[in-house]
Amino acid sequence: MDLKRLTATSCLVLGASALPVLAQEDTSSLCAGAGAGAQWVGGTQDASDIASAADYLGLTGNIPAGGQLTTLFTVSSPMMVRLEAQPTDAGDTVIDLLDATGTVIMSDDDGGGFLASRGEISVDPGTYCLVTSSYDGADMMAELRVSRLEQEALTVGEDTGGYGAACSAETEASPFYPDGALDSALEDGVARTASINAEPFYRFTLDGMQSLSITAENPEADPVLSLYDESGLLLAENDDFDGLNSRVDFIDGLAAGSYCIALDSLGDANVPVTVTVSAFSEEQYMQGLYNNAQASPPLDGSYPVVALGQLETRMRRDIRDGDDMVWVSFDVAEPGLVLIEGIATAGNDPMLTLFDDLGRRLDQNDDYGETYDAQIAARVNPGTYMLAVGRPGGYYGTPGVTRLAIERFVSAR
Template identity: 45%
Template sequence: MTLRTLICTTAMAGALASPAAAQDYCGGIGNGQWIGGNEANSDIAASDSFREQLALVLLGNAHTSLFTLSSPAEVRLEAAGRGSGDPVIEILDGSGAVIGSDDDSGGGTSSAALLALQPGTYCVQTTSWDNSPLTATVRVGRTEHEALTEGGAALAAGSAGTATTTDTTTDTASDAGTMDAVTDTEACGGARMIGSGPIDGSLDAGISVTETINATPNWAFELSQPAALSITAENEAADPVLTLTGADGSFYAENDDYDGLNSRIDMTTPLQPGTYCVGLRALSDGGVPVTVTLSAFDPEAATRALYERGEVAPPLDGSFPITDLGTVSARSVSQVQMQGDTAQWFRIEVAETGLLLIEGIAASSGDPVLRLFDDVGREVGYNDDYGQGLDSQIAARVFPGTYLVALMDISGQSPLLRLVMERYVPAQ
């Protein structure tokens, strides 16, 4: 069967099998299918078991699953790809507002999210992380229903423990000097409050709390005035996933692996006065202490952090260290001593149109990653783990001009790497 035949067959099958069009739901996002086959059978609050369907995603589109709730319920939403597929899920309410999203919390490349929802109609959109064709199983159920993924089961187990927080005393730091006074609050499901009262904007020094995710999967904080802030969750042994919501359940942001396996959320638009909830999930060890810190958002520091992680090209004005390697004429090899996972930046000049081959090679150990940018900051190429090993390689067609190369290492060993460049010109 050809790809064209498969697309046409799938479109016809969807038109025949879909008993409802999603343009009537979730802000009119497009055609969708009831997760239970029809609207009556897709009421997750009243169902005796989970509901699931097969999602076929082609040409960068999304598969939309519809479900309803006749009463409030804690709903688990999961997607597991078949083969090498990497699904990403996004949950929308009846108005089309995004109330949750996830990638990889189900374990491996699977997605999982746990949301406390009110009665209404909801949509789950499943997409492919890298826009390649995807076949995935989508499952929607309550916490007592069987989970599709290991991460989904862990989410339900963690949720079951969130209602047991009854301690009203003030705690002290288990990690000296890192915990401010915390008390319990009725907000955010009885979460523990970060700080001893409303935060008045004095976050320059930061406020930190340290506890295991198993013991405290939820925190809360209260703002007395608008504040742009950063929230971090740190301990790579736990591999924490960080979620920010409002006390009313409104979703703001979620992050996993911002800095190594640590997580960070930057709210660049000031949050308005009110109470906010910080949710934590451990993808590894939930029994190790994780430090959660609230601090004032620093745009300069945030921008520099992007340069240091190699995600954004720094300016060429000398404000950030860049090693000038000159014009790439034929073949060059540079020895680079890495310092943790901080990117090392290199400037090169290309005199003629041609093919530029760049390799990051571990001299003895390491896991190099490469990124290539043009002189205005557009990413031209990216690679991690070329071929069968951990070395990286970028092959890109380039034109005369200036380019920036970011070399990183994600092994955590600060190894010695070799940066190899070769230039090829078109045959005459």
Template identity: 40%
Template sequence: MTRLIATSAIALCAATPLFAQDAACPAVGSNGQWIGGSAAASDIATMDSYGEQMALVLNGNRYASVFSLSAPTSTRIEAQGRANGDPVLTLYDPAGDEILTDDDSGGNGAARAEVDLDAGTYCAVITSYDGGPMTAFVRIGRTEMDPLTEGRGNMPDPDPGATGTAGAGCQDAVNFGTLASGGAPLSIATAAGETGYLSFDLTEAMPVTITAENEDADPLISLSGPDGENLGENDDFDGLNARLDIATPLAPGTYCIALNALSDEAAPIDVTVAAYDPEAALMGLYARGEAAPPLDGSVQITDLGTLETVLRADIDVGSDTQWFRLDVPAAGLMVIEANAIGPSGDPWLVVFDVAGREIAQNDDTPSGTDAQVMPRVNAETYLIGVKQVGDRQGFVRLLLERFVPAQ
């Protein structure tokens, strides 16, 4: 028998934050909130002061803050958690492509990024580093405006020549080769405290991917071009490792990587520069659960069938997302749980509709490390992704229940 709950109970159980409907943030499949309260009041290029708002992040969800620029602007975006909150900032451009991510550059667990942006509408997405509930303040303004955070090294305005900022200091960079189309990637192992700047050459236009790996170091990388322009920055891409995808071909010339370590400057970091592979980048999005795969067989998807009342499945899952297809026969509320079988599991789950829009995501519930979401659903097909957080492998029990409004 189909379970019945009152319509008012559906609203009560759907414990996910509601974003304002006046600002689109398609990069994360949700709506956001204008930093100035409205589109007209959110042009950072012309505002008399910065925009600021409070972000409430619950059940592993994301808070999207939207702003616009009517002209190219040097912009500062910050997020500072209250109490023990540890916000992670991801910035998306008008096309929905990721520009940068940052975790701790604001100091004391706060996120901070300073970047030159062209005119357009941008989306700053705030998440909780550990997936727990968090309240944070978000501030977006021009770089000459007062900052919210202290910045790395307790400096209100970080020195542009400091390690971890692209541009200055590149004259002393260690060059580790020339990247050629179809050639082998460039790689070097070095500590940030030993080699703060690296450079590489391009003799032909090509897109690139730069990675910096060693979670003990917690690397941060910034890339600047031959003219010193900052082309991007990344802190935590996959765990504490950093990755920067430059999908637009870079012109021939010498490029500089500023390398910083937020945890241990003496720890060796494996830095690699390779030709950007769009297919591999897309498969990486699917593996991390950041995008839903298509139903064309290119990615393995397990069909769970139709959810009439309750479905259960025990799965052996690791750090790569496993995908499941589920058909819902009628509109209502769906409760999905991913519960670890054993003491060391830490499951994470995400739900997308058939159009590829994210409708729910969670890592840790308030009571523990298991994951749970309660999205409203329609009569259509949904994709559910499940993985383990960190370098874990183990069994997870997937439990799905469907509720419909009482007549």
């Protein structure tokens, strides 16, 4: 992940007024390292608590080609927050929200309407990183905003604050589990399959607190998944967690009550979509992050990682990609620069994502220049590095072979 500081021309926006960008504090340890070089959305950490802010917090900044713009905010009490990113001119934003552990807990592409991004999520007290990137990897400017739901929104969105229609107590919805409360069936999981046009809403109940996951799967439909409580409050929303499939997780649990699953389609709303509600599985959740290159797997042998060994001058390897990312590792003995190329063959569309051995994403690239080839150039120090090779989201492009080339350069002596 290419975490860069805002350009000198960027300005901080607090409420409706503009202020100069304030000096940055050391953020390198935040969000498990993802906050390195990031900008506090309020200018300083003390001014970036959205729970106590008098107005929304926001800034306008540059997203460099192939890189990201990372902003930080804090929450001092449990609450719903709204996260938004909107291109100031041309471009298409994508946002990811990371918690203090560096885990992606929300992602969105076009939830703000048109090519803007938007999502609402319930968060606990802590520090969060909002990572904004360009969908096509192009250089662009974007306006970002963090707000409470009662504060002014940046994007148009929908009346629900997201996709489709909200689900209230009066909304007609099909019973997801006709046999009663879901609690006893969560271990094995319950699934329903229908087109989104046929079944846009499902309702289920819980008798007690349950940690669970909800998925909506069929990339042809590109489903958007939302969950509402019985009062019609949006609890979580997701698009494209795993490829074009969607997923929301309630790790700390959902309380006893009635809930409504709302579905919308960004693709074909007439194809069957499988919705599954199951007990939360840490293993499956992390597997999804690895398959989407949102986190790097461990190097303890519990997950397949091809060790390429010491990078002396140049390595070459052909990688056959599929629905899951292929992970490789290589070792660097001295400081320098590595150039990594993923060359497309037979019409495939490779993506590269580079991590260090602590799991910090250093950079990601899909289409470099005017081709489907991917390329990363990164400064490195001695250590082990991990590289994910595959198609973006696992579903874009044609399955094929990616010709991987890794070269090492050192400073002239």
